[in-house]
Amino acid sequence: MNFEDSPDEAAFRQRIRQWLADIGDTVKRSHSDDSYWTSLGDWHRTLYDAGFFALTWPAKYGGRELSPVCEVIVDEELARAGAPPKPSLGYLIQGISRHGSEDIKDRFLPGLINGRDRWCQGFSEPDAGSDLASLRTTAVRDGDEYVVNGHKIWTSYSDVAEWCIVLARTDPDVPKHKGLSAFAVQMHQPGIEQRPLRMINGITTEFGQVAFDDARVPAANMIGAPGEGWALAMTVVSHEREPAELGFCARYAKTVGELEDIARRAPAEVSAAQAEQLSWAHVQSEMLRLHTARRLSERIGGITHGPDGSIDKLLMTWVEQSVGHAALAFGGATAIAGGSGELLDTYLYSRSQSVMGGTSQIQKNIIATRILGLPTH
Amino acid sequence: MDARPTPEQRELEDAADRLALKLGPSTVGDLDDLERHDRLDAAVAQTGWRALRTGTTTAAMASGVEAAIVVRAFARRACDTAFLAPVLAHDLLRRGGSTGDETDRSIIVSADLQHMAVVRDGGWTDAPALAIDVAGCTTAVALVESGDGFSIAEAMIGARAEGVDLTRPVALIDAGTRCTTSELGVLSRDDITAWEALAVTLTAADLVGAMEGAVALSTEYAKERRQYGAPIGSYQAVQHMLAEAKTLTEGAASALIHAAWAVDALAPDDARAAAAVAKAYAARAARTVCETAIQVHGGIGNTWECMAHVFLRRTLLATELFGGDGPQLELLARQRWGATR
Numbered sequence A: 001m002n003f004e005d006s007p008d009e010a011a012f013r014q015r016i017r018q019w020l021a022d023i024g025d026t027v028k029r030s031h032s033d034d035s036y037w038t039s040l041g042d043w044h045r046t047l048y049d050a051g052f053f054a055l056t057w058p059a060k061y062g063g064r065e066l067s068p069v070c071e072v073i074v075d076e077e078l079a080r081a082g083a084p085p086k087p088s089l090g091y092l093i094q095g096i097s098r099h100g101s102e103d104i105k106d107r108f109l110p111g112l113i114n115g116r117d118r119w120c121q122g123f124s125e126p127d128a129g130s131d132l133a134s135l136r137t138t139a140v141r142d143g144d145e146y147v148v149n150g151h152k153i154w155t156s157y158s159d160v161a162e163w164c165i166v167l168a169r170t171d172p173d174v175p176k177h178k179g180l181s182a183f184a185v186q187m188h189q190p191g192i193e194q195r196p197l198r199m200i201n202g203i204t205t206e207f208g209q210v211a212f213d214d215a216r217v218p219a220a221n222m223i224g225a226p227g228e229g230w231a232l233a234m235t236v237v238s239h240e241r242e243p244a245e246l247g248f249c250a251r252y253a254k255t256v257g258e259l260e261d262i263a264r265r266a267p268a269e270v271s272a273a274q275a276e277q278l279s280w281a282h283v284q285s286e287m288l289r290l291h292t293a294r295r296l297s298e299r300i301g302g303i304t305h306g307p308d309g310s311i312d313k314l315l316m317t318w319v320e321q322s323v324g325h326a327a328l329a330f331g332g333a334t335a336i337a338g339g340s341g342e343l344l345d346t347y348l349y350s351r352s353q354s355v356m357g358g359t360s361q362i363q364k365n366i367i368a369t370r371i372l373g374l375p376t377h
Numbered sequence B: 001m002d003a004r005p006t007p008e009q010r011e012l013e014d015a016a017d018r019l020a021l022k023l024g025p026s027t028v029g030d031l032d033d034l035e036r037h038d039r040l041d042a043a044v045a046q047t048g049w050r051a052l053r054t055g056t057t058t059a060a061m062a063s064g065v066e067a068a069i070v071v072r073a074f075a076r077r078a079c080d081t082a083f084l085a086p087v088l089a090h091d092l093l094r095r096g097g098s099t100g101d102e103t104d105r106s107i108i109v110s111a112d113l114q115h116m117a118v119v120r121d122g123g124w125t126d127a128p129a130l131a132i133d134v135a136g137c138t139t140a141v142a143l144v145e146s147g148d149g150f151s152i153a154e155a156m157i158g159a160r161a162e163g164v165d166l167t168r169p170v171a172l173i174d175a176g177t178r179c180t181t182s183e184l185g186v187l188s189r190d191d192i193t194a195w196e197a198l199a200v201t202l203t204a205a206d207l208v209g210a211m212e213g214a215v216a217l218s219t220e221y222a223k224e225r226r227q228y229g230a231p232i233g234s235y236q237a238v239q240h241m242l243a244e245a246k247t248l249t250e251g252a253a254s255a256l257i258h259a260a261w262a263v264d265a266l267a268p269d270d271a272r273a274a275a276a277v278a279k280a281y282a283a284r285a286a287r288t289v290c291e292t293a294i295q296v297h298g299g300i301g302n303t304w305e306c307m308a309h310v311f312l313r314r315t316l317l318a319t320e321l322f323g324g325d326g327p328q329l330e331l332l333a334r335q336r337w338g339a340t341r
Helices: A007-027 A034-038 A040-049 A070-081 A090-099 A102-114 A229-240 A248-265 A272-301 A309-336 A342-354 A360-371 B007-023 B034-047 B064-076 B084-095 B189-224 B236-265 B268-296 B308-320 B325-337
Strands: A119-122 A138-142 A145-156 A163-169 A180-186 A192-196 A207-218 B106-110 B129-132 B139-146 B149-156 B170-173
Touching: A007 A070, A034 A040, A040 A102, A070 A248, A070 A272, A090 A102, A090 A163, A090 A229, A119 A145, A119 A207, A145 A163, A145 A180, A163 A207, A163 A229, A180 A207, A180 A229, A229 A309, A248 A272, A248 A309, A248 B325, A272 A309, A272 B236, A272 B268, A272 B325, A309 A342, A309 A360, A309 B236, A360 B236, B007 B034, B007 B064, B064 B084, B064 B189, B064 B236, B084 B106, B084 B129, B084 B139, B084 B189, B139 B170, B149 B189, B189 B236, B189 B268, B189 B308, B236 B268, B268 B308, B268 B325
Parallel strands: A119 A163, B106 B139
Antiparallel strands: A138 A145, A138 A163, A145 A207, A163 A180, A192 A207, B106 B129, B129 B170, B139 B149
């Protein structure tokens, strides 16, 4: 057990620290306004081109084939510099890598990894949230193509994405989990309409809804076999629950650091309640950093796709919401009185963490039955 | 960086688990089985694990990671043998320059359990204090202020007192108890901070082990106990409580392994901060997890015969010992942004 950087890791840390110092304050931006979300594509390409994204993926797809623990270093250094976290795309890469054919991987992974192609994830529907397998979007074979009809919601980056990984029903005659297939669908076509959703903190450029009205996708863009969609979706969402894939540790540590800067400027003005919430947010954020280091270390011996991501997701949710509460304790009164609303927005945004990527209640169902082995009815 | 235990550390954990499973109490009634208790005590003595933190002033025989592994494994089975205090006493004496002394001693803490008892120069305790985890120990150590640092005092342990923890007896050290300070060593303030990092980390390890024990106990019960014609563990209301308890335990374990590594790898203040993070998280988590264990057991959980309260009681002591979540959070606030309170 050793949390110290190896010589290679120390050199890698030095490289990213220097790079972040060189680019300076240009990267600092609040994640609670629209400009942040619209600039994420640029940030992805900047980070990738500098050699600090896609660290563990095979070189043939544009990855760097570095140790999984380098991801911890990137998260720590981004937080230290106050930079945005790395793009939250690892889970899509995991899904395509595990289920896609060689042809699919060759065609789609490089652009997804290097940020030249933006992707979104079309899983949830208005009537299929937690009960994802009941989704009603259909894909019907028509020659060399499938014709897609349906309605997706909570689609992050749908406004800027070129590609959408769509989960659709291809066989209505089999049990609901078995009739689903996944496709890489080109977003810019006449049969697709994208509408933004305005979230409770006012942002409009993160989430969208996507309507498919006779949209077309080549049969060759099916990811995995017909009927393999549910398995792919489970791979994607299990990794979507891992802070290691999301880079969120950096976001939490960054907010805690900003609150500590406020406290340090006038320690005597910090109330006991604020101090307690801030310290607790730090403890939570540190715990998650160390938990992520533990999980990534477990990957040194090879990656597994198990239910443990549900534990990680629940921990991450509690962390984000503790950080949100600390932000509210420091900035709530100012915002309520009409002052700067940035900290209030951080708090408001934190409420979505117990829903996105699978609700906390769904995570608890998975932990209870698949990890603790409790019986089901 | 590699946060995984080494093969040797895995072997140590397996060995401690096996010993605890074989000789630790599996029912509340077992706590009164003195023959079992003595066999556990003798088996632990034979492993030499209480001496893990003996060594030289610059290096202990084994790191904080190994010490935490054994503490955690023993807590998982609510083992009623002295371990935490003798390990900490050995570490204190080692830092003070005392080598080759293999006597197992308890440690004396202030009556509120928050810190090591500090005796005024002259070798007399001036306030009532408490020797903890005293099973099998005849003496206990405290600190004496001496110039810029501290020396170590030793006192005979008197009558045992009723403590909250049924697995680890305590003994009162009355005001006026005679202490001796002969040749047990001198410590700087940095030495004390580094020692505190170990002490706080090992209490966090005790909490993590007890949480693991409480989760296992109540998960098994939820699989067997039936109501409305089905195991209670098949109902979401119960499942969600246990899932939350499991998750809190994993989070606490992740913070713990870092603090255990930090004890010997980081500068004293940084090791102490890592310990504060692990302890603050574990203290809050342990309260929820042990209360959940009692709730899942229903009425039986509120009776003396159910092991759930043995784990809860153990965590109440481990939480207060060297400070629970409140003092750890305050320390972090002072250290990180200069909080004045």
